[in-house]
Amino acid sequence: MLWILFAGKGQKFTVMTILDKKKEPLWTGELELKENTAGFRPHKIRILKREGKELSDEEYIQSKEFINLLKKANRIMIATGCSAAQENELKSMLSAYQLKYEYVNICRFCLLQKRFNFINKSSIRYHKEMICPECAKDELKKVLKNSRQNMGDSTVDFFYETLLRTKDFDKTASLLSADRLDPEVTRYDTIRSAGSEKQFPVKKLRIHNRLKNLLLAKSDQLLPVQSMAVDAGLLDGKNLMVVSATATGKTLIGEIAGIENILSDKGKMLYLVPLVALANQKYDQFKKRYSEIGLSVSIRIGAELIKTKSTSDMKKSLDSDIIVGTYEGVDHILRLGNADSLGQVGTVVIDEVHMLTDSDRGHRLDGLIARLRYLFPETQFIYLSATVAGPEYFAEKLDSELVVYEHRPVPIERHLVFARDDEKIRLMAQLVKDEFNMKSSKGHRGQTIIFTNSRANCHTIAASLHAFGINSAYYHAGLNLAERKTIEHKFARGEISAIVTTAALAAGVDFPASQVIFESMAMGIEWLTVSDFLQMSGRAGRPDYHDRGIVVLMPVPGKSYSSGATGTEEEVAIALLKGGLLEEEFDYDEEEQLEELLASVSVTTSRSDLSKIQKSMFGDISENIMLIKLQKYKFIELGKEVKQTRLGQIASAYFLSVSKTYMIVDSINAGISPLHIITNLDFFTAASFKYAEQISKDLRMNLPSRVFQGAFMDIIFDGENLKDVSPKYQKLLLNFAADMFVCSCQESPYCGCAERKFSEKIILLRTKGLEPIEIIRKLEDDYGITAYAGDIFSYLEDAIRNLEAMELIAKNMNKNDVAKNAKELRLKIQG
CATH class of the missing domain: 1.10.3380 (Sec63 N-terminal domain-like fold)
Known part of the structure; x- marks a missing residue:
């Protein structure tokens, strides 16, 4: 198939002969027309480029040969944009040979490169004209290079994807300056809410009326994930592993099981969380909610060790119906050999169970769960998480039914905004103000959580936002309990537009925010993991408050936080948005293996039972080798049974490593004072x-x-x-x-x-x-x-x-x- 294209070029015409619709013409030339008594006719046809190669020597074709070529053509096209005079000359020549023609829109940039491409639905707006995607991509590559920002390949690919999605070159290039926050450009994707799904009527639940009335006061129906949990055996005493996004109603699943088991005289509920801040919040919530039906609540965290005005009114006894505790707070009881003091336990809820994969604390949660399962084999265990890689493996290992709910009750828009450090505050202030000025259909203003990588940044950002007239507050683990509670209450009442916090509290406090901003892609000097990111971004958009959630990532191109970190901040941001969760590995070092094995000896002296506990853990423990080492350190006595020595009991109960234990022993022998x-x-x-x-x-x-x-x-x-x-x-x-x-x-x-x-x-x-x-x-x-x-x-x-x-x-x-x-x-x- 042969096409011939004419396009205006000064006083002459560019001519392209196109074979089989290829973008690279067979040849590109220059046509000069000359008028004679019969009208305009071809005068000179010079070939400039043949089969993709520029010609250095002059090459012409005869007018007769060119006319024969025109007569053979399947399609003759005139590019729009010729002057009226040129167009008349060309039409006169074509009409003289009785040749039909048509007008077409072609890419001007391609024409300049002696290439051919139509302007069509896939074309890109470039300033005030349309150009083909290939040329737009070339122009964008020049802009990115001239920006002098050290962008990785994945970042460049993101810009290309944005260009093709928006079909607007200027909007895509504006991402580099961030002078304006156009949501149509910055939007990376939207995670949609689910359609109509099964919602179980609360009235039909086979539960005690005291619990049923509490649930009915909030809603007539369970949320979808709660309904799925009921179908999976929640009220039949089955262990459940529930994986669902933040704000889908996971917590209530554990509460329903726990409260129903209490009312059925099956035993108390242990509700275990990773952070003191979250334990404090759950304690306050449960105390307020369940005291109405006559249930008592206590808390087991480190705070009970120090008597202060803010903690003196907390109930800390173990005879309550509900015990809210941190992982270590409850593990301490087991390591002391005081498991019997917990009494009859009907339900154990492990919130944020994905902490099993935490590099620092994962081994302790792994050991704690294994010990609790051993001590309370008839107890119902409910494991809750928003993000777990390979949930089937987790559920099988934890001997639980898997409930996975992959949708959110409200959609989340995820945005990527490239910014310099010196312009972030202005951009964040604008985002916070815009969000706070909006009201949801439920009547709630939009509030923002800003995640940054250090406490110092929390203070700096909060103070800077104040300078923009924004009522913001910093929130991190360095604050005392009273300070944190004050901020939580103010945020809940809508008195604070934005909370600036560290990534370390991502799994913690329940702030009903509609927008989450990632000021940094790091936690300290380490990049966020996909699991961390999903946990943190999941804080945006709550079904009782908002119609949608907004997540904004603000990476600085080329930025890194440590010499050992691979990749740059904008590459990490894109990887987080694209990334799926990786399968986790549980590889415990010798110190961790010794600690968990010794802790398990706190709850059993049986070699076979000890092996049973270790085998139920995710991490492998070289049991025989570690037992010999513990014996060498005089932490245990080995025989038919395994018994802790008094020194081993103390080391286990107080989470002391071998080195710290012997540092204390040696210091006592040296006569050093306890203070020293x-x-x-x-x-x-x-x-x-x-x-x-x-x-x-x-x-x-x-x-x-x-x-x-x-x-x-x-x-x-x-x-x-x-x-x-x-x-x-x-x-x-x-x-x-x-x-x-x-x-x-x-x-x-x-x-x-x-x-x-x-x-x-x-x-x-x-x-x-x-x-x-x-x-x-x-x-x-x-x-x-x-x-x-x-x-x-x-x-x-x-x-x-x-x-x-x-x-x-x-x-x-x-x-x-x-x-x-x-x-x-x-x-x-x-x-």
């Missing part, structure tokens, strides 16, 4: 200098805010530098140096003495009755050093645990004076 021992075990390093910014200005250098970083200590020990600091801050620095850095160590100030003395200072202030927030005020007054109350709280909790372990170890060693001193110090810290 616990501060040598763990330093408090989360302190920062409150006036670091002001001192940096005085010194004309960037001073790190963290107190025990090398650069900060160099300043203190450099008299030349100190004289440039204003007297107010100079005095604070000198006070700190005098109290903390006076020692005879050759490595001073890098010997660790300063960290130990500072840790002692915190503990001694606590022994005088100061609460964490009061300790911070004292440190600020004396040294200009500040910290988060939550960090002080956690450090004191660890100190109490270590002192209690030390007291028991000292008694076991017949060092009664040390035991007495450790107990006295522990009680003073507890308050």
